Amino acid sequence: AQDPYPSRLPEERFLPRQDKTVWSQWRPDAPLTAQQADQFDRDGFLIVKDVFSAEEIEALMAESAALRGGERELMDGSVITEPGSDEVRTVFKLPEQSPLFNRLARDRRVAGVASFLLGDEVYVHQSRLNYKPGFTGKEFYWHSDFETWHAEDGMPRMRAISASLLLTDNDALNGPLMLMPGSHKEFIACAGETPDDNHKASLKKQEVGVPSHEALTKLASRHGITAATGKAGTLVFFDCNTMHGSNGNITPFSRSNAFFVFNAMSNRLEEPFGAKKARPDFLAERGEVQALEVAAGKLV
Template identity: 50%
Template sequence: MTIADVRIEDHYRTRTAEPLGLTDRPEPTVHPGVDGPIDPATLASHEARGYSVYDNLLSAGEVEAFRAELDRLTRDEALRADERTIVERASAEVRSIFEVHRVSGLIAELVRDPRVLDRARQVLGSEVYVHQSRVNYMPGFQGKGFYWHSDFETWHAEDGMPTPRAVSMSIALTENYPFNGGLMVMPGSHRTFVPCVGETPADNYRASLTEQEIGVPSRAHITALAAECGIDQFTGPAGSALLFDSNIMHGSGNNITPFPRSNIFVVFNSAENALVDPFAAPAPRPDFIAARTFTPLSR
């Protein structure tokens, strides 16, 4: 199946000329219908908070294997020259490599691993496909963070994702301390859609992957959500994983410590939530950022 050239009612208006108010999300966070490894208490917490944490998802040996794989990818000169590799503006250090499950056999196996795939299927209540995959590098001293944002806002506006029936898994390959740029989330914020102001330029992805300027919520909205929800931070040892809703407000600070941070990041979208035309962009982003083949993953 390929992208559907259809227009549906837009419940999540964004990228407008004038500010809009916050929108309540009608869809559930956890969809029924598929059993999986997440216990009922954790699933209920995920529904309420918009995220769940899994310690020791990977063994120490697996962590070492994936670290070696990330090192290999950064040394691949052909891959570095590819558009899928994003480098820091100031240092030219590798920041991210997209569509990594298609350039690494090891990571291709990981996205189909029951520890990963079955959790996504259970939360989304359906078969799933990989909307996006990447590895993120945040080197010591100069790793740059990302400002507060909702992934779904971007995926809706620029990719044509109809509803927030998608989930991301971030798997830590290094220790996540409170001080080396670990991901911060606002628990419960996934129930509220935050619209953004400003028209999406053509090929906006080229700039936004290094520093997002369009699709950034207002300070007033961030302040209101933080007051209501508070802020949690994902910390833990290498091998732990964070599973979080596509609409949760999140961000990360710069890493000025000597301790680097790297992770594997996979976005699963429900096969029942296939992309349509972008809701607030002149054209879809490239396939390596937002897949437009919706074939469900199999083990």
């Protein structure tokens, strides 16, 4: 069968999405409202406020500080630092390294929503704690996650959702996540071949697998750009193919979030579709996976 989402081609192309965005029929016992489900379907993302209590947020922030602070022994290769500094930018493999983040990942308000939208049981494809410092926080250029996950990790179809829980207040000025609403409905097949070990460079600065200025101008003119702003505790879900990025941040206000990618059990990884070698495990879970057991009730 032909790959419906070829990329890393000699020329950039816009291809229609071949997969649904919302895979379940809404029903009254769903973990989100019908309006929220429709919004996710239309925009490719959903911003949810006030779903966690102040105590829950406080506990998550304390756990995050402990993980970043060096007082906890972390798995080899699970930490990335800011270019040109020691500041921790990312800690991968959250559920494996923290009981509280493990519980968060499985929460009905998080995995429950993802599982409903994907119409399947889910597992954690990737997880990380992101920290963008004040003053020197670098930009993260526009990309569709799916483009990379398909080409470099072997994710077959568009049936995965990211959930980002804001652990700091985010406004438009401190480098928030920016999304192009509706951009998930087209796949941008990117130009250029994947270099070996691309992920080592691309985690710090994305160079391959990104759309051209022309393509991004077209998308932004058509769809506009929305910033995922909100107080700490705001939860942002976005489809694996939604075009997103973030500006740098010279304000003194740092930005942090806990990030989980949920993949449908039926969408487990195969061989990469556009690279010679799959990326390492902390970026894309490819071992034996188990469906998450969704947990209801408070975290703490």
